[in-house]
């Protein structure tokens with residue numbers, strides 16, 4: 001085992017592994033340290049268009065064809081059928097009421113569908129994290145990363161010339177010196193402990209508990225509630241959200257028939273159940289019993305690992321970077337799975353750190369102080385922004401009309417960012433604020449929205465009057481108007497939003513483009529831009545297919561990324 005390297009990365013989720021590989025491709029000497037071993041179960045599975053754009057940019061810039069392939073469901077299935085995933089055409093929401101089956105009231109159903117892609121071929125995917133993370137680790141090794149699993153790091157000491165790590169692997173103590181340390185340990189909180197970084201959770205709003213597993217035999221909503229008016233895609237091939245009085249449930253179906261599902265419960269919601277949280281399976285059953293349609297979907301499903309419970313899934317630190325160190329977003333902060341921000345945010349950080357090392361590669365070989373401050377400032381503002389958007393959505397769950405309006409804030413921010421990035425790609429895009437941060441219009445909206453919602457709900461789940469709800473929806477429509485390139489918040493749509501290129505064309509000026517310029521860019525929006533020429537890129541990559549994983553062990557014990 002070598003005793004020194006330029007960059008040490010702690011944690012080999014996709015973020016740590018992919019960053020390790022990119023900096024290795026850039027010529028850095030990298031050690032990637034993991035306390036567990038791949039393949040391993042992990043949660044955090046549903047990707048989004050912004051995540052895929054990051055993945056495409058990383059693939060194109062650093063010559064990593066597999067990243068480009070994994071950024072669209074069609075290319076993924078064609079080129080990496082061995083890596084499991086699920087088709088995700090959009091975001092599906094249903095509002096359920098205790099003791100009542102979900103009611104199909106035609107176009108007046110409490111149902112919202114927002115397409116994220118125009119067809120299956122270029123759609124997003126749910127990542128089977130055991131496969132995807134394993135793939136990225138193997139690719140990192142192939143790129144020259146020194147990967148050490150089953151490693152316990154017991155100390156990290158920072159000095160003027162680097163960081164010194166001590167730990168244990170295979171029964172032996174080791175020392176490793178590094179010039180720079182990246183914490184990609186997720187909620188493992190490696191560096192927070194080593195540097196005694198205080199928590200910043202008290203300044204955040206969102207609070208939720210989690211009860212979850214992977215399941216076989218989950219029934220489809222389209223089968224359980226037949227005859228719902230046709231949406232822009234089949235309801236179940238999406239990130240499905242079931243909103244309930246006590247919080248919400250995610251249900252992500254993989255192409256192999258397995259479904260990842262979990263309930264996020266507010267503190268008040270959790271307290272309304274009598275099951276003891278030491279018995280998550282009983283809590284799961286009690287929730288199902290309260291909601292007949294969800295029970296029909298999950299009642300006969302088989303959990304593939306014991307149903308697990310976490311009393312509080314949020315974490316937040318007061319620092320994200322410093323001299324000779326930086327954290328990946330999931331090590332720094334996590335809010336909630338609502339709106340699937342985690343993968344996109346993590347990949348954006350991979351881009352940012354990679355660019356920092358890229359520009360330092362010929363000289364200092366370390367990111368400079370200014371870059372690290374910029375990185376920390378970005379993560380801080382973005383963590384706040386995600387928290388505000390999600391906290392607003394939890395308030396809005398009081399009434400489906402409020403929720404659909406609040407959701408428009410998220411969809412306006414991401415569709416505007418997606419269109420801008422696809423139509424005017426440039427390297428600086430990685431530093432653009434996530435979820436409207438830094439945007440003069442979108443930046444302040446989440447806080448304003450949360451305040452208005454709290455006025456309506458009294459922070460106690462009040463549903464407000466018809467006029468309150470109409471007022472909020474009118475406010476939201478006009479607040480997002482100058483960023484609304486996707487035809488959102490349109491009552492004529494009756495909550496069923498396809499990808500609407502006509503709306504995009506009509507609103508070309510919002511993107512600073514003429515109609516003709518936008519027309520010329522449409523192939524990029526439709527995923528019809530010519531693929532990059534990977535063979536010409538300088539890359540140390542020699543990718544092989546992942547070895548057949550030992551699937552049985554995936555479902556034994558706690559997920560490595562959430563304990």
Ligand SMILES: Cc1cc2nc3c(=O)[nH]c(=O)nc-3n(C[C@H](O)[C@H](O)[C@H](O)COP(=O)(O)OP(=O)(O)OC[C@H]3O[C@@H](n4cnc5c(N)ncnc54)[C@H](O)[C@@H]3O)c2cc1C
Pocket residue numbers: 010011012013014015016033034035036042043044045046047151152153184185186187188189190210212262313328329330331336337340341342343344346560561562
């Ligand atoms: C319930 C839930 C649902 C989610 N759903 C979504 C979703 O649908 N879409 C989305 O985009 N995001 C989602 N997320 C967020 C997503 O999980 C994270 O963004 C993502 O996992 C971050 O990946 P990562 O590689 O940074 O870290 P992780 O996946 O957390 O990986 C961290 C790695 O570090 C290792 N490690 C930890 N401590 C140490 C240590 N001391 N030494 C060495 N190694 C260590 C772990 O074993 C693990 O391999 C969800 C999160 C939760 C909690």
